[in-house]
Amino acid sequence: MTSVLIVGAGPTGLTLACDLARRGIAVRIIEKAPEYPRSSRAKGPNPRSLEVLDDLGVVDRILAAGAEPPVMRKYRDGRPIADTHPYEGSRPTPDAPYDRGWLIAQWRLEEVLRNRLAEYGVSVELATELVGFAQDGDGVVATLADGGRIGARYLVGCDGGHSPVRKLLGVSFAGRTAEDQVMVCGDVELDGPDRDRWHQWFDEDGAVMLCPIPGTRSGWWFQAGPERDDDGSPVEPSREGFQRLLDRHARMPGARLTDASLLSTYRVNVRMADRYRVGRAFLAGDAAHVHPIAGGLGMNTGIQDAFNLGWKLAAVLTGRAGADLLDTYEEERLPVAAWTLDLTSERLSAALEAIKEPGGGLDVVFTPETTNLGLGYRWSSLSREPDGRRGAADEPGQDGPGGRLRAGDRAPDAPCRDGATGAPVRLFEVFAGPHFTLLGFGAGSAPALREAAAAHGDAVRVCAVDAGPEGLLDDRGHARSAYGITGDALVLIRPDNHVALTAPADDARAVTDYLEGLGR
Structure with a gap:
């Protein structure tokens, strides 16, 4: 029996497989197609997905294989009338190193992810079609078209808009x-x-x-x-x-x-599943939601689904969290899908109006919202404010980079320096990998960092900021600015790089209570 069976080897399934495999989780990924597709289809990752791919260790390969979006040249009656660039004037910032999407054929992005997966000893099983499955309290048994069976603790359908997994689960796919x-x-x-x-x-x-x-x-x-x-x-x-x-x-x-x-x-098509989890089976990517292509959010929403689900499956399978943690996947990602359906429908309408005018074009579909950098989970039961309460029940996409940081928000990047060597170190380098990260700002956080390291081992990476030569120096103030911190404080970052908790610098108990209470 494997731990997780993934059905579908597109970008969503491959992202999930890579994330699980690097965490040491036994995973199998099957694909009914007899060979890898050569379709270009989706045009590439947006800025938030580039951050995910950075954490997975493949962003340099993606950037090398692709290109930045070119200038859009618009014509009327066969004659060029305007050149515009959807990211004109946009620049990377200290808290957001990727300011624009990246063009890459989908087959090439999938190849990069498959090669990364192979580095963990896992390969896609082609010509392997799921035709049914049964589940109980202990696991799932999948039936294949050739009569074979695969046992797994959990199953994830990443098998597209016509998802057989979704249909077998009896999950509705309402929309138009x-x-x-x-x-x-x-x-x-x-x-x-x-x-x-x-x-x-x-x-x-x-x-x-x-x-x-x-x-x-x-x-x-x-x-x-x-x-x-x-x-x-x-x-x-x-x-x-x-x-x-x-x-x-x-x-x-x-x-x-x-x-x-x-x-x-x-x-x-504008459709969304009404459930993302049925027992031990989950839906992700197009199997859970489809929407207009305006803004290029289809593949990107799937990649980000996978990044949300991967660490949660791993935490439960390794015993570091209770099984109820898996309910937060639907709690967090279903509202994001609903928001995405609304956004892409609105952007499509804007584009259809824009092209009626000379000089109008597709650049109107690219907005700060379509970067996904403002998406967070403030409403989630996993988002804890300094007083221990759940984060505010805001809608997805309400805040972007530069707004007041709160529990549930995307954890921003910041350039710092190694306190001992002076070498440049970005916070994203500290976050990268299968762990929580505890940032301790100021010398007053040192005892809490030591306590967290002793209590949680490699499940938590502790990092002191402006607390002496053993940690990072925020000599230009970018980290404090990004996190809205002026004195000493603790910030716990989830493995999918969202803020889990902020707490006073001496409150190690808040961190322990959070981690020990996951899904319990």
Whole structure:
């Protein structure tokens, strides 16, 4: 019996598998496809997902394999009329080192994650299809299409919008499909257009968008309003149809599509599961929520689902937390999905209005909210304020970087220096890995840090800030500024890099009570 069986080897499933494997949890990940897909699909991680990938130790590989978003060039009647950049004027800040999303073909991102997973001795099991499962108080037994069985303590369905796991659980997927909001998509090969631009042709009778796929010589993401037949129904996508759309809107003589693959018709779906957990089975990623592509939050929300769930499964499986901790996955992530559905629907409406005007385009879908840096869990039962009460019941996305930090918020980064050597050290380097982090600001926190280290071992990494040569020096004040701390204090950071608790510098008992009470 394995500890966790993951169904689906896309970005969500692979993120979860990597996070569990690095924690020493026995994990298997199965995929019904006979080979790894070569689809580019999602265009890449947003800033918060880049932070997750940084913690997993793969962000440098992702950055090297991809490219930053290019300038968007808008056309009307075949002529360029405006160049805009969705991140113009944006810069990294001390508390947020990634200020923009990153373009990378989904197959390449998955390859990076699979290679990371292989470093822990785990491989994706291809051509392995789940067709049923049964569960009881001790575990789950999954039945495979070839008649085989896999026993696991827990099962996680990361198997997409048509999730067999969700259907087998009988979980509803309420929402709507907008039949009037249709797009044809595919990967195409095309020479000619400037690859330093994301080309967007918007006309009264339709649109074509071409975005260069990083790491290719002539590969592009192709998106367009579909051709329609006599009764108004969308025509099935084809290379010939893509060529006709390109000719009609781009009007580039001699521009020929030499290949078109992974063709699909996309209809806007806005749906969400009403439960993320049924017994020992969980849903994550598109299996739990689907929404408009505006803002590029589909894959990113799935990656962040996995990062929330991974440490909780590991804590329960290793006996460091009670089983009720797993209920907080739904408690925290279901409201985030609901907020994401609302945000992406609103951004899609904004984009559809913007493209009606000369110079308008897709840049309107990229807002501070779509970075996900402002998402937190202030309402969660895991978020504790200095007086021990639960954090405030705020909605997701209300606060971003720079707001008053509270329990449940994303833990910000900050550049510091090693107190002994003077070498630069970022807080994200301290957070990285499968542990809680206890920051102790000021010399008054030293006894509490020593007590926490003795009581909790490698489950908690203690780090003194401005408390002498054994810790970090916040010589430019970035850490204190980011955490809103002027005197001495303790800040406990969860393994998924959200603030769990803030407490007075001498209150080691608050930290112990929090950790010993997880899920109990």
